[in-house]
Amino acid sequence: MHFKxxxxxxxxxxxWIANGQARAEEGSTEAWHYRLGQGLRxxxxxxxxxxxASARVEDYRxxxxxxxxxDVSLFVGWNKGAWRFFSEFExxxxxxxxxxxxxxxGAGYFDLERLYLDHAFDDRLKIRGGKFLTPIGRWNLIHxxxxxxxxxxxxxxxxxxxxxxxxxxxxxxxxxxxxxWNYVLYGGGRNELDFKPASESKDANFENIRGVRLFxxxxxxxLAGISYAHxxxxxxxxxxxxxxxxxxxxxxxxxxxxxxxxxxxxxxxxYRNPSARGIDQALDDAGxxxxxxxxxxxxxxxxxxxxxxxxxxxxxxxxxxxxxxHHWLGGLAYRPLPPLVFKLExxxxxxxxxxxxxxxxxxIAEGFAASIAVLF
Amino acid sequence: xACPACAEQVVIAVIVGKNExxxxxxxxxxxRIFLRKMNHWSNRQIIQPIxxxxxxxxxxxxxxxxxxxxxxxxxxxxxxxxxxGIFPPYSxxxxxxxxxxxxxxxxxxxxxxxxxxxxxxxVLLYLTxxxxxxxxxxxxxxx
Numbered sequence: 001m002h003f004k005x006x007x008x009x010x011x012x013x014x015x016w017i018a019n020g021q022a023r024a025e026e027g028s029t030e031a032w033h034y035r036l037g038q039g040l041r042x043x044x045x046x047x048x049x050x051x052x053a054s055a056r057v058e059d060y061r062x063x064x065x066x067x068x069x070x071d072v073s074l075f076v077g078w079n080k081g082a083w084r085f086f087s088e089f090e091x092x093x094x095x096x097x098x099x100x101x102x103x104x105x106g107a108g109y110f111d112l113e114r115l116y117l118d119h120a121f122d123d124r125l126k127i128r129g130g131k132f133l134t135p136i137g138r139w140n141l142i143h144x145x146x147x148x149x150x151x152x153x154x155x156x157x158x159x160x161x162x163x164x165x166x167x168x169x170x171x172x173x174x175x176x177x178x179x180x181w182n183y184v185l186y187g188g189g190r191n192e193l194d195f196k197p198a199s200e201s202k203d204a205n206f207e208n209i210r211g212v213r214l215f216x217x218x219x220x221x222x223l224a225g226i227s228y229a230h231x232x233x234x235x236x237x238x239x240x241x242x243x244x245x246x247x248x249x250x251x252x253x254x255x256x257x258x259x260x261x262x263x264x265x266x267x268x269x270x271y272r273n274p275s276a277r278g279i280d281q282a283l284d285d286a287g288x289x290x291x292x293x294x295x296x297x298x299x300x301x302x303x304x305x306x307x308x309x310x311x312x313x314x315x316x317x318x319x320x321x322x323x324x325x326h327h328w329l330g331g332l333a334y335r336p337l338p339p340l341v342f343k344l345e346x347x348x349x350x351x352x353x354x355x356x357x358x359x360x361x362x363x364i365a366e367g368f369a370a371s372i373a374v375l376f
Numbered sequence: 377x378a379c380p381a382c383a384e385q386v387v388i389a390v391i392v393g394k395n396e397x398x399x400x401x402x403x404x405x406x407x408r409i410f411l412r413k414m415n416h417w418s419n420r421q422i423i424q425p426i427x428x429x430x431x432x433x434x435x436x437x438x439x440x441x442x443x444x445x446x447x448x449x450x451x452x453x454x455x456x457x458x459x460x461g462i463f464p465p466y467s468x469x470x471x472x473x474x475x476x477x478x479x480x481x482x483x484x485x486x487x488x489x490x491x492x493x494x495x496x497x498x499v500l501l502y503l504t505x506x507x508x509x510x511x512x513x514x515x516x517x518x519x
Contacts, residue, residue, distance in 0.1 A: 037455050038463060050458065075463040081422055086461040106519040122416040142456050173413075180408070219411045220445050254449070338451035375455055 037146075037339025038373040039075065040314045041085045046080035054145035054373035060365040062130035064099035068130075070371070071145060073113060078101065082120045088113035113164070131193040134162050135184045135213045136217075137247040137260040145373035149256075149300055149308065149333050151343050152369055154326075155316040156262045156294035159230060161243055162206035166193045172373040173256040205235045215247075223249045237319050239267035255307070256300035264292040264319070292319040300333075308333045310345065325351045344368070387490040387517055389440055391478050401500050403508050407442050409485060410464050411453070417483060425465040425486040426477045428502060433473070438487050441503050455476040491518040 028217030039050025051074040059065040071092055078085040082264040094108040116130030133141050139157045142148065157163075167188025187210045191203045198204050208231060227245035231283055234236075249258035267290075291358050294316035301309050310331040317324035331345030348366045384450065390406060392399060399417060401409075408414035410425050417423055428435040428466065430447065439445060454464050468474050471488040478486045479496040493499055499511040 037451075038458055041463070052459075075461065079461065079463075080512060120415065122415055122420045142459055144459050147459055172445075180404075219408070220414055220443070220449060251449075253446070266508055296446075338448065340457050375458065 003326035014063075016053070024065050024115070039376070046078050048074040048075075048077050050077075050376060052084060052144050052146050052373055052375045054374065056145075056151050056369060056371035058365070058367070059367045060367035062366065064101075066096060066098035068093055069106075069140060069189065071146070071373075074156070075174070084118040084120075085090065085116070086118070087115045089291065092196075092302055109195075109197050109200055111200075112193050115193060118121075122172075124172045124174055126171050128171065129167075131164055131166040131187075132169060134209065134211070134229070136161055136229060136243065137210065138225065138249050138258065139260060143185055144302040144375075145371060146339060146341055146375040149298070150329060150331055150345055151342075151371040152329070152345070152347065152365060154260070154294075154298075154312065154314050155327065156260055156296055156314070159264055160294065161231065161293060162209060164191070164194070164203050164367070165193055165211075167209070168195055182215050183351050184219065186211050206231050207234055208232045221251060223247070223352040241266040248322045254300070254302040256298075259295060259297035261295040262293060265290070289317075289322060290319055290372065293317050293324075303332075306334055306336050307326045308335065322353060325349055340373075342370075342372050344370045381448075381500070383433075383437055384505040385435060386434070386505075388434060388441065388487050389490040389495065389499045390487050390491050390501040390503065391497040391499055392485050392487065393482065395481055396482075397497060399500055403442060403503075404500075406501065407444070409437075410438075410443060410465060412457065412465070421483040424481055426474055426481075426484055426486040427467040428463045428471070428487070429467045429469045434487070434489060435467075440472045447508060452511065473501070479518070495517075 032043055037046050041048045054071045056070045072094060073090045074089050076087045090111045092109050092111045095105060096107045097103045114131055116128050117131045118126055118128045120126040129159040163185060165188035170187040171184040173182045187329045190207050194201055194203050209229055211229030213225060213227040215223060217223040225247045229243045233241050242264055244263045247260040296312055296314040298312040303309055314327040315324045326329040327349040329345055329347040338370055346368050384502045405414060409423055424451055432460040468477060471492045474486040474488055475497055490502055502511055502517045
């Protein structure tokens, strides 16, 4: 009851903030400046603070319902001349209540999501060092709850590769074939800056990544990219892996269409970790295809007065399986302001036995999910 | 600019400081500058774009002619950029303030109505309803 009351007051607070910021001006040349969705800029020091928060309700068929304060992330950054520092600190699953269990903070964890320093020599060459989002596809680079239309993420970004890389990056843009292209070259070793508990960390499964991404974009309109990465999987499907990804995105007057495709190939899993072998033993077809592939296509259409409809189709074939699982999602989103979004979705799948025994952990979930997310 | 016909007659001047030189811009580059995708001049100097405030009628006209994005589409674009620590250009409330900022800040670029231009700044481009007109040395375009 107390939780519901707090959630109610939180919603009122968010609505009040949203109303007050609806007509707020963007960054001015004045001293301290705050705008919802643009953070607090501390004058001309170059320092700024911001972040986002999200809460979600999940009622999936495979698991008890739960309500979570799923993310509170704080951004601390500094931009000065050719230098740019960015950091993101996250408290995940900080509060949780689920069917038959009291409100708890026991599932909460702290993580350093990102921490890097950029130096731009010019637009053609920039260098980055630290922990950053692995540049594969589009979703992984904008995966924050306020920026995506659904509470759940597509399977292709939920397991085949590390969300983060700790290492170095060269990136920039160049002109070719009468167009501007953007490139990223990057590499990383172990996950030295991963503070998540092993049970929560997807990154702990991967090491020694080397990758490249090339994309062309008309900012705010269109993006098409291709990604390649080579890395080592440590726990679930051990071995050297190669991943090839394609992604495209188009938007116009709030209509959106986008999708990603990945194909992962490499050495057959060697199961150096006996416990991991045990988890998947019942599911593996001996001698089956060692490759993995997946895709999603998502469309968004404006309905009326800040309401949007979302539809997504996914297919995903795990390593060792001979057929893919399919997943469909339909949802609604209410975005009264660009930094604030309320989401409701229903998803269901077929051939899900092709995935993990726990379908939720395997990245596929059937049932309802709802969430609220705000950039602050 | 309450009437569409009036808006069509407005010519926007894209300005830099009078001592800046050698910048060869087209409309696509101008859009990349104001969307913070292009951040360096050809001499590696950092570009400082300055916007007029969102309430200023010339701001909307500039967005339509150069960026091709509506204000709420731009808001969504800047939300995505914010997630990577990238912010929209600073904005000022008047054309005089924009001209003063550009005149006094090396590497800066802004826009004002063509008839408001004076000797403190140099015009790189004129944006008319029908397209882009490259500014000649010492040219003035005030219909």
